[in-house]
Amino acid sequence: MPYRHGRWLLIVVLLGVPLSQCSELQWPEGTPTPTPAQRREALAALGYRAAPGAEWQWAEMSADPDAVDAGPVELFAALDVQPIGGE
Structure with missing residues (x-):
């Protein structure tokens, strides 16, 4: 789930x-x-749910790997999921 260009995007x-x-x-x-x-x-609208025991993990990623401490970062979140009705 990245935040880019002023928008949150959820991608499975x-x-x-x-x-x-x-x-x-x-x-x-x-x-x-x-x-x-x-x-x-x-997630439900896309047909998924959080996997049992899964929690959102937040992190940031440098948009420019050569400017890790000085450049802007992208914030994103990740979660293990499973299909609704499936294991």
């Missing part, structure tokens, strides 16, 4: 599936950080 990344074919949902520009309930609703 599946191993072995090209990113261009992964399910995604985008919140409108300027939306504040989606709440846990909004994230659950977005």
Whole structure:
């Protein structure tokens, strides 16, 4: 779930599936950080839910690896998921 260009984007990344074919949902520009309930609703709309015991992990990634301490960063969150109704 990266924050880029003023928008939060939820992407369900599946191993072995090209990113261009992964399910995604985008919140409108300027939306504040989606709440846990909004994230659950977005996952459900895409057919997924949090895996048992999974928790959101927040991190930042440098937009420019050569300017780790000086450049802007991208904030993103990750969560292990599973299909609704599946294991």
